[in-house]
Amino acid sequence: MSPLFRFVFLCSLPFLFLACGEDVNPNYPEEVAAPEFYHRAVKQLTDVIVxxxxxxxxxARIYSYSNIAGYExxxxxxxSMPSLAGQIPHLSPVPAPPAGVEISHPIAALAAQLKTGKSMIFSEEKMEVFEDTLFQEIAAIGVPEDVMAASLAYGRQVADHIIEWYGGDNYKQTRTFPKYSISNDVSKWQPTPPDYMxxxxxxxxxxxxxALDSASQFRPLPPTPYSESKDSKWYQEVMEVYEAMRTTDTTELAExxxxxxxxxxxxxxxxxxxHVMFATKKITPGGHWINITAIAARQAKADLATTxxxxxxxxxxxxxxFISCWDEKYRSRLLRPETFINRHIDEEWRPLxxxxxxxxxxxxxxxxxxxSATVLTHIFGDNFAFTDDSEVEFDLPARDFPSFLAASxxxxxxxxxxxxxxRPAIDYGMVQGEAVGKHLLERIQLGSTTISKK
Structure with a gap:
């Protein structure tokens, strides 16, 4: 490779996957770019989480550290991309790229995201098979071997930094903390059917x-006071849940x-x-919003930095x-509708x-x-209409939304x-979540890019 060609090639590496058509890979449609490789890596992590x-x-913890690694x-x-170091007070700067070594940072980002994610799951072999296939595919585009090797090494060095950092987040310690103690207080949560976990x-x-100063920074309003009186506000809220699936409007019920x-x-x-028990597995609520992030980024044709x-x-x-929410859950420790309804209204009732x-x-x-909707609105704009097909692989039809906030x-x-x-858990939870999202956007700046909605 001539010095001039090598210089032009390496300078274009950050944009390598932005080219289209057969010059990149005939197996990909025109819009496939570096972001698509990253989307696939995140989706692989979701599949393993499931x-x-x-x-x-x-x-949510797994998504966070793996995606921070990729971003860094x-x-x-x-x-143009501010580091999270310093913005997150306990994160120190990641290692600088080695001097005099040519690095493709899109490749490094993939390596960092994948290694960090792999370190936090059980089925490592599933991540390793995917990783090998992905990097072989990228190498086949024509990345020089020395650049590929250096980029992978640097990305994994960043991952090591993030892995060491997350080791201090108290997760390991909480694995040894006491389990929840069931209370004799009738208003407090107790395990529910069918498994009583x-x-x-x-x-x-x-x-x-x-970004939060503490888990209780955005402490929500407390739940309605417990009462077994049929004239109480509590009882009215219970009955709203009980009656939700008892409407005679068949169209409304189906919806x-x-x-x-x-x-x-x-x-x-x-x-x-x-006597037979089996289980079905699906994405978590966070995994659903991670997939909505992918939908929005693809629809907006976002570049890798924005992605x-x-x-x-x-x-x-x-x-x-989740930290903010769980802080309140185990403070109020409120019983579920199923428990109260079975005790006082209908012992045969089961939630949908x-x-x-x-x-x-x-x-x-x-x-x-x-x-999540607050953050996505900030990045992709108000009234960003999209079709959410996150549940199609679980045999549920896609749904259309006029905005992220409407979806939330x-x-x-x-x-x-x-x-x-x-109802209060829903309404107060929305206020709580919006406060968390807005505070994150105020505390942490990751730069901005122009989004083209197409």
């Missing part, structure tokens, strides 16, 4: 945040069922038929949102959706959906239709 059955808060590896070669992550509020199932996002639903920025910011909103194994107030879907409102309301949340 396979390994991580809980929603833990999944790319930002190291792009002065222990409360998930009762110490999650002790996990280190990214409520569709909404509830579309946003279910329960990573592990058990089914009991006689990694969107993933990193949404992931951090999910992470801080399987009740998740943790306290009721506030709604996790409401918090993290609003936080439906996601929140779905929990009432599903029979697993009272």
């Amino acid at each position: 396979h390994d059955i991580f809980s929603p808060p833990v999944a 590896a790319l930002a190291a070669g792009d002065p 222990d409360g998930i992550e009762p110490s999650w509020m002790k996990i280190r945040t990214f 409520r069922i569709n909404i509830a199932k579309f946003w279910d996002c329960n990573p592990y639903v058990s089914h009991h038929i006689g 990694t920025r969107a993933y990193a910011t949404v992931s951090m909103a999910l992470h801080d949102g 959706l399987q009740t998740p194994p943790f306290p009721e107030h506030t709604s996790g879907h409401s918090v993290i959906s609003r936080a 409102e439906e996601a929140a309301l779905s929990r009432l239709y599903g029979g697993i949340h009272y």
Whole structure:
């Protein structure tokens, strides 16, 4: 390779995948670019998270650190992308690219994201097979071997830095903390059918945040006071849940069922038929919003900088949102509708959706959906209409939304239709999530790019 050609080639590496047609890869459509490789890497991580059955808060943690790693590896070669170091007080700068060595930062970003994600899941071999295939495909485009090797090495060096950093977030310590203790207080949460599982992550509020000053920074309003009186506000809120699926309007009923199932996002639903028990696995609520991020970035034809920025910011909103929500859940420790209704109204009643194994107030879907929608609106704009096909692979039809905020409102309301949340948990959770999202945007700046909606 002549010195002149090598210089031109290497200078174009950050934009290598932005070319189109057969000059890149005849197997890809014209719009496929470096972002598409990154989308595929994130989707692979989602698939493994589903396979390994991580809980929603833990999944959000995995998305966060892996996408921060990808962003930081790319930002190291792009002065327009501010590093998160310093903006997140406990993150020190990632290693600088080695002097005199030619690096493709898009490739490094993939290597960083994949290695960090692989370090946080169980099925490492699934990530390794994907990684080998992806990098062989990229190498086949014509990347010089020395550039490929150096880029992979640098990306993995960034990953090592992020892996060491996340080791101090208190996650390992919480693995040894006590389980949730069931109370004799009739207003407090107790395990629910069919599996009566222990409360998930009762110490999650002790996990280190990214932008929040503390887990309780945006403490929501408390739930309505518990009461067994039929004249109480509490009882009215219970009856709203009880009656949600008892409407005689068949069209309205069908729509409520569709909404509830579309946003279910329960990573592990058990089914009991006689003596046989089996389970189905799906994406987590955070995984759903990560996929919406991919939908928006593809639709906007976002460049790699914007794509990694969107993933990193949404992931951090999910992470801080779950910490904020779980802080309230295990403070109020409110019982679920299923428990109260079975005790006092209808012992045969079952919610449309399987009740998740943790306290009721506030709604996790409401918090993290609003936080994610707030971030995505900031990045891609108001009234960004899109078709959400996140659940198609789980045999549910796609749904259309006029904006991210509208999608978050439906996601929140779905929990009432599903029979697993009272109205205050939904409404207060939305306020809580918006506060988390706005605070993140105020505290952390990842630069901006022009988005073309097509």
